[in-house]
Amino acid sequence: MPAALDLTGVIKSSTSPYVEKRRQFRRPSRYAIACCSTVTAIARDAAPTATAQVERSVVRLGLPSKGRMAEETLTLLKSCQLTVRQLNPRQYTADIPLLPNLEVWFQRPKDIVRKLQSGDLDLGIVGYDTVSEYGQGNEDLVIVHDALEYGACHLVLAIPKEGIFENINSIDELSRMTKWTAERPLRVVTGFTYLGPKFLKEKGLKHVAITTADGALESYPAMGTADAIVDLVSSGTTLRENNLEEVEGGTVLLRSRRFTALYFFR
Ligand SMILES: Nc1ncnc2c1ncn2[C@@H]1O[C@H](COP(=O)(O)OP(=O)(O)OP(=O)(O)O)[C@@H](O)[C@H]1O
Ligand SMILES: O=P(O)(O)OC[C@H]1O[C@H](OP(=O)(O)OP(=O)(O)O)[C@H](O)[C@@H]1O
Known part of the structure; x- marks a missing residue:
């Protein structure tokens, strides 16, 4: 090796x-x-x-x-x-x-x-x-x-496959949904409270409310406590088993063989 x-x-x-x-x-x-x-x-x-x-x-x-x-x-x-x-x-x-x-x-x-x-x-x-x-x-x-x-894993934005997101496949389509307003923002749960909001803002999503949790984030949309998640994915099994899918253009960090590294602070 x-x-x-x-x-x-x-x-x-x-x-x-x-x-x-x-x-x-x-x-x-x-x-x-x-x-x-x-x-x-x-x-x-x-x-x-x-x-x-x-x-x-x-x-x-x-x-x-x-x-x-x-x-x-x-x-x-x-x-x-x-x-x-x-x-x-x-x-x-x-x-x-x-x-x-x-x-x-x-x-x-x-x-x-x-x-x-x-x-x-x-x-x-x-x-x-x-x-x-x-x-x-x-x-x-x-x-x-x-x-x-x-x-190696990705950090991605994922949404339910069905319901209001049935015809939404990309982050552009998500940002064009008229449903999201200041009163009713897109509720995103993530453990990445720095990278998550930064990414969504860069992608032009205007009405977003971020909440945080420590685990089992994939359960939040089905529980009704969030609309979308930003979380790590490796095999994709957890997303699939919870009826969620990655959003096209919603990759915050990309999986790579070099994902894990030895770091030094200069
Ligand atoms: N499928 C995956 N899910 C989560 N992390 C993964 C996955 N595959 C690889 N990793 C890597 O493993 C690291 C540690 O994940 P782990 O879930 O053990 O986190 P942790 O830092 O102990 O979490 P916490 O402190 O929130 O309990 C991640 O930050 C990521 O770099
Ligand atoms: O794509 P997969 O191979 O299914 O892996 C992704 C899952 O693994 C991690 O959770 P973890 O197992 O660390 O548990 P947690 O939800 O309690 O953090 C991550 O937060 C996803 O939920």
């Missing part, structure tokens, strides 16, 4: 080149490099005087603590001879015996993105959807290796 072979080198060399990168791109308000691979992180939103300094001499790698990506991430690393050693499954730290200068921290994917940006993690493996949603276009979240080849 070529991705696996490449990844070994990428993580192994992370203690020096990436700290070096930080030196090149560093912003004094956020980071200072005390010495090679020792990072002083300054809380991003804190007042300039209230700096939370965390001196470290190891690189921190964030891995998904649970959910769909957790197992496949560990399997991939293992296939690169980078077996993660976790002494107790209820602990959130681990190590990779082959890389003594690196700590593994298990975190929820969204927290990996947040912690990359705050400087609490140096590297993290997450999906492009999570980086896009929680990084909100932050160009300093840099892909180090993007061919991990698992976890």
Whole structure:
């Protein structure tokens, strides 16, 4: 597996080149490099005087603590001879015996993105959807290796196949429906409260009300609590089983073999 072979080198060399990168791109308000691979992180939103300094001499790698990506991430690393050693499954730290200068921290994917940006993690493996949603276009979240080849999915707008949407197939047709008004907007439920509304606005949908929920979004239209959803799709089974379909032109993020990547925040 070529991705696996490449990844070994990428993580192994992370203690020096990436700290070096930080030196090149560093912003004094956020980071200072005390010495090679020792990072002083300054809380991003804190007042300039209230700096939370965390001196470290190891690189921190964030891995998904649970959910769909957790197992496949560990399997991939293992296939690169980078077996993660976790002494107790209820602990959130681990190590990779082959890389003594690196700590593994298990975190929820969204927290990996947040912690990359705050400087609490140096590297993290997450999906492009999570980086896009929680990084909100932050160009300093840099892909180090993007061919991990698992976890691919789309983020799409989907509507019921029947009822008022029976003859609606595209996002243009949806936006031309006269039914949506300020008083009765198109109700969209999504866990992606940054990407979802941004996409719908860019596509010209004027009267939209966004609500959020943590899961089982495909049940909302049938329950009558939403008209449409913006959610992740991989096999398409959940949409199909709930009588929903993707809207043509409604792809917010496209599936790709490179969907899951190793990220660095410069
Ligand atoms: N069919 C899929 N549905 C959801 N996520 C998928 C799918 N296929 C791949 N993924 C990837 O797995 C990641 C983690 O999904 P998971 O549902 O485990 O999320 P999570 O972050 O633990 O959710 P939450 O914190 O809301 O419980 C997604 O962000 C996405 O990158
Ligand atoms: O296209 P499919 O292969 O059917 O996968 C898509 C489903 O998987 C995810 O949900 P998950 O299983 O993580 O459960 P959740 O709804 O509780 O988040 C996603 O939110 C979809 O509901």
